[in-house]
Amino acid sequence: MATLQLDLAERSYPIYIDSHLLTSGDLLSQHIRGKRVCIVTNDVVAALYLEQLQLQLTDFDVDVIILPDGEAQKSLANFERIMSHLLANTHGRDSTLIALGGGVIGDITGFAAACYQRGIDFIQIPTTLLSQVDSSVGGKTAVNHPLGKNMIGAFYQPKAVIIDINSLSSLPAREFAAGMAEVIKYGILGDAAFFDWLEQNQEQIKSADKDTLIAMIERCCQCKADIVSADETEAGIRALLNLGHTFGHAIEAEMGYGNWLHGEAVATGMVLAAKLAVQLNLLEVSELRRIEDLLSSFNLPLSAPESMGFDSFIKHMRRDKKNVAGKLRLIVPHAIGQAVMHDDISEDMLQQIL
Template identity: 55%
Template sequence: MKSLEVNLGDHSYPIYIEKDGNSLSSFLCPHIKGQRVVVISNTTVLPIFKSQIALALTDFDVSYYEMADGEANKTLETYHDIMTFLLEQGAARDVTLIALGGGVVGDICGFVAATFMRGVNFIQVPTTLLSQVDSSVGGKTAVNHPLGKNMIGAFYQPQAVFISMNSLKTLPKREFAAGMAEVIKYGILADRDLFEYLENNIAAIQQMDDDVMAYIIHRCCEIKAEIVAEDEKEQGRRALLNLGHTFGHAIEAEQGYGNWLHGEAVAAGMVQACQLARLRGWINESDVSRVITLLNAFDLPTSGPDSMSCDDYIKHMKKDKKVKASTIRFILPKQLGQAILVSDVTESELQTIL
C-alpha cells in the first residue's frame, strides 16, 4: 500500500494506491458519512467489480446506478437521470456517492455530488489508468456540451481516492494506452526523470509490472497533488496540467465525443504542442522525436485527423476554458520536464504546425 495526501486545508484528502484492492473496505469505510451509499458506475465496469465493492460495503445501505459506457454519455441528460435516481431512492444530504469507473464516471459522479442537495460526500474509486493518474485527483467535475468539452461543471473535491492497480488488468489495450498518454504528459510538463524512466521501462509498462506501475501511478498523483495544492481552481500553475489538451479537446469535439479516446486526442495534442515549441526554438527536433517514439510505443496517435483543417481547430479552441480576453492560451514545453503557459501564439504558427 502506498498513500499520499492532497493538501487543501480543511478539505484535504488521501490517495491510497494498492496492488489488489483487498484493503478496499478498511480504507473506504472511514470516509463514508452516514449509512446510505450510492455507487455510480457503468455497464462495463459494474459487472466486473460489483461483488468486490458490495463485500466492502456490507455494513451500509447500498444501491447502484449503472450508466451507459463512453464519453458520448457524459451529458446533462445522464446527469439528470442520476439526479432523478437519487431522488426516487430517497437519498438525502447524508448520502455518500462512490464513483466506480474511469474518467467519465468520476467526472459526472463528482458533478452530481457537487450539486445534489447543494453538495454531498463522494469517494473516487478509479478503475482506468487515465483516471488513476489524472482525472480522479484534483476535484475537477463536469459534463460535456456539444459546443465544448467539460464546459458544465464545478471544482469539488472527493473525501478520498482509492486506487487498485489490479483493475488495470481488466482494461482493453486501447484504454490502457490512453492512460499512458496522461502519464507521458506528466514527464513532459514537470519531471524529466519520469520521462526518461518511461523511456527505459517500456517493456515492463507494457507487461504492467507491479513495481513499475506503482511507481508511475504514485509519481503522477504526487505531481498532480502538489500542483492542485498550490492552485486548486486553476488560476495559475494548474493550467500546465492541460498540456496537449487545447489541441486534444478540439479533436474530440470535432470528431464527436468518444470516437477518439481522451488520451488519444491528448497524445496527438502533445505532439502538436511540442512542434509549436520546436518552431519557437525552445526544444529541438530530437526532443520531439523522443516524445513521438514514446507515444508510438503504446500505439498512440501522434498527429490529428487528416480531415481537420486549421480553422476546425481554431473554432473549438476559441471555446477552450483557458481563453482569456478572446486570446487562446497554450501550454508548451520549454524543455522536456518543464512547461509554460503562453498567450501569443499566432495563426501563422498554427497553420505551420497543423
Template identity: 65%
Template sequence: MTTLKVELGERSYPISIQANQFAQADVITQYLTTKKVVVVTNDVIDALFYPVVANALAGYEVTKLVVPDGEQHKNLQSFESVISQLLAMSAGRDTTLIALGGGVIGDLTGFVAACFQRGVPFIQIPTTLLSQVDSSVGGKTAVNHPLGKNMIGAFYQPQAVIIDTNSLSSLPPREFAAGMAEVIKYGIIYDYDFFVWLENNQQAIKQQDQAALQYMIARCCEIKAEVVAIDERESGLRAILNLGHTFGHAIEAEQGYGNWLHGEAVATGIVLASAVATKMNWLEASEYSRIESLLQAFELPTNAPSDMHFDEFIKHMRHDKKVLAGNLVFIIPQGIGKSVITKDVSEEVLRTILS
C-alpha cells in the same frame, strides 16, 4: 500500500494506491461518514468490480446506479438521470456517492455530488489508468456540451481516492495506451527524471508489472497533488496539466466524443504543442523526437485526423476554457520537464503546424 495526500487544508484527502485493495476490510468504509451509499458505475464496470466493492460495503445501506459506458454519455442528460434517481430514492445529505469507473463516471459523479442538495460527500474509485493518474485527483468535475468538452462543471474535492492497480488488467490495450498519454504528460511538464524512467521501463509498464505500475501511478498523483495544492482552481500553475488538451479537446469535439479516446486526442495534442514549441525555437528538435517516440512506443496516435484542418481546430479552440479576453492560451513545452503557459502563439505558426 502507497498513501499520498492532497493538501487543501480542511478539504485535504488521501490517495491510496495498492493491488487487491477492493477486497480488503475497511479500505472504503474508513472514509465513509454516512450509512447510506450510492455507487455510480457503468454497465461494463458493474459486472467486473461492483460485486467485490458491494461486499466491502457490507453493513451499509447501498444502492447502485448504472449509466451507459462511453464519453458520449458524459452529458447533461446523464447528469439529470442520476439526479432524478437520487430524488426518487429520497437520498439526502446523509448519502455518500461512490464513483466506480473511469474518467466519465468520476467526472459525472463528482459533478452530481457537487450539485445535489448543494453538495454531498463522494469517493473516487478509478478503474482506468487515465482516471487513476489524472481525472480522479484534483476535484475537477464536469459534463460535456456539444460546443465544448467539460464546459459545465465545478471544482469539488472527494473524501478519498482509492486506486487498485489490479483493475488495470481488465482494460483493453487501447484504453491502457490512452492512459499512458496522461502519464507521459507529467514527465514533459514537470519531471525530466520521470520521463527518462518511462523511456527505460517501457516493457515493465506494458507487461503491467505491479511494482512499476504502483511507482508510475504514485509519481503522477504526487505531481498532480503538488500542483493542485498550489493552484486548486486553475488560476495559474495548474493549467500546465492541460498540455495537449487545447488541441486534444478540439479533436474530440470535431470527431465526436468517444470516436477518439481522450488520451488518444491528448497524445496528438501533445505532439502538436511540441511541434509549435519547436517551430518557435522553444524546444530542441531532439526533444521533440523523444516525446513523439515515447508516445508512439505505446501505440498512441501522433498525427491529427486527416480530415481536420486549421479552421476546424480554431472553431473548437475558441470555445476552450483557457481562452482569455478572446486570446487562445496554450501550454507549450520548453524542454522535457518544463512547460509554460502562453498567449504568444501566432496564427501563422498555428496555421503552419495544423496544415
C-alpha cells in the same frame, strides 16, 4: 500500499494505491460518514467489479446507478438521471456517492455530488489508467456539451481516492495506452527525470509489473497533488496540466466524443504543441523526437485526423477554458521537463502547423 495526501486545508484527502483495494472494506468504510451510499458505475465495469464492491458495503444501505459505457455518456441527460435517482430514493446530505469506473464516471459522479443538495460526499474508485493517474485526483468534475468538452462542471474534491491496480488487468490495450498519454504528460510538463524513467521502464510497464505500475501511478498522483495543492482552481500553475489538451479537446469535439479516446487526442495534442515549440525555436528537434518515440512506443497516435484542418481546430480552440479576453492561451513545452503557458501565439502561427 502507497499513500499520498492532497493538502487543501479542510478539504484535504488521501490517495491510496495498491492491489486488492477493491476488497478492502475497512479502508473504504472509514471515509463514509452516513449510512446511505449510492454507487455510480457503467455496464462494463459493473459486470467486473460491482459485486466485489458491494460485498465491502454490507453495513450500509446501498443503491446503484448503472450508466452505459462511453465518453458520450458524460452528458447533461445522465447528470439529470443521477439527480432523479437520488431524489426518488430520498438520499440526503449525509449520503455518499461512490464513482466506480473511469474518467467519465468519476467526472459525472463528482459533478452530481457537487450539485445535489448543494454538495454531498463522494469517493473516487478509478478503474482505468487514465483516471488513476489524472482525472480522479484534483476535484475537476464536469459533463460535456456538444460545443465543448468539460464546459459544465465544478471544482469539487472527493473524500478519498482508492486506486486498485488490479483493475488494470481487465483494461483493453487501447485504453491502457490512452492512459499512458497522461502519464507521459507529467514527464514533459515538469519532471525530466520521470520522462527518463519511463523511457527506461517501457517493457516493465507493458508487462504490467506490479511494483513498476505502483511506482508510476504514485509519481503521477504526487505530481498532480503538488500542483493542485498550490493552485486548486487553475488560476496559475495548474493550467500546465492541460499540456496537449487544447488541441486534444478540439479533436474529441470535432470527431465526436468517444471516437478518439481522450488519451489518444491528448497524445496528438502534445505532439502538435511540441511541433509548434520547434517552429518557434523554443524546443530542440531532438526533444520532439524523444516525445514522439515514447508516445509511439505505446501505440499512441502522433497526427491529427486527416479530416481536420485549421478551421476545424480553431473553432473549438476559441472556446477553450484557458482563454482570457478572447486570446488563446496554450501550454507549450520548452524542453522535456519544462512547459510554459503562452498567450502570444497567433492564429497565423497555429495555421502553419495545422
